[in-house]
Amino acid sequence: MSPWPEPLARAYAACERLAQSHYENFPVASRLVPASMRPHIAAVYAFARCADDMADEGTATPAERQARLRAWQARLHAAAAASDIAEPARTDDPDDLLFIAIGHTIRSRELPVALFDDLLSAFGQDTMTVRYDSWRDLFDYCRRSANPVGRLVLRIGGIADAALDRSSDALCTALQLTNFWQDFGRDWRAGRLYVPREASDPHRAREETLMTVATGRLPNGWAEAIADCITVTRRLFDDGRLVCDAVSGRLRYELRFTWLGGRRILDRTEVGRFELMHTRPALGRTDLPRLVWQAARWRGVTT
Secondary structure: OOOOEEEEEEEEHHHHHHHOOOOOOOOOOOOOOOOOOOHHHHHHHHHHHHHHHHHHOOOOOOOHHHHHHHHHHHEEEEEEEEOOOOOOOOOHHHHHHHHHHHHHHHHHOOOHHHHHHHHHHHHHOOOOOOOOOOHHHHHHHHHHOOOOHHHHHHOOOOOHHHHHHHHHHHHHHHHHHHHHHHHHHHHHHOOOOOOHHOOOOOOOOHHHHHHOOOOOOOOHHHHHHHHHHHHHHHHHHHHHHHHHHHHHHHHEEEEHHHHHHHHHHHHHHHHHHHHOOOOOOOOOOHHHHHHHHHOOOOOOOOO
């Protein structure tokens, strides 16, 4: 039985259904997360998922997508500032339900609205920016597109610690970058290229060479550039271990599984980097026993 009255119970249930219905590398609000946190994490995910879909909507112009994101942001701020549930008690509109849930989550968990604004600014950037010159630019994008999610999870868990925020940022950036490298071919076909020129230029990796290898092996230069990107990402995973150890209870194991799963995808991407134009490395059910074994043998960061 839900601890919340209607329509709040239906609002959180709708967010959880949305979270469970979308494919991700890692489970959203899985059973490892404390039950008290799961609905709030699902609400954050649902908000971000819908905003991300707006940014990626191919039939709308960039200006139209940005206008929709601004309207989404205005609704967010209104929901966060509301003193109670202002929507009709029997609303069935998915967006109304989402904002009932996210507004309650922000108020009850005292979440910084600025973190949501960062997410929306990154989604807005997606409508215009499809190439990155430097690591600095790419890290700034990750700071707004990925890192807020980790900080929101910590705040939902009642954790506010500067050192853990930094470690969480490293882990979230590592996960975001891993997703970029595993999706290299898919993103290229969608018109996006996340390998920064600062990483590709030293290897003389040119975009025109990708046009002839849609179903073949990556040229050596691009494979070498991706290998360098993977090295950078692996260092970020190392910096992200602290948060996996410092939190307590079931959240600790959720973060450890997330870390282990992300590293496994990164390793698989490195091995298969020549095939990334037509193959997307991912986790499967057969990976679960290994991840469980690694989690059981996990050794914390030594200080």
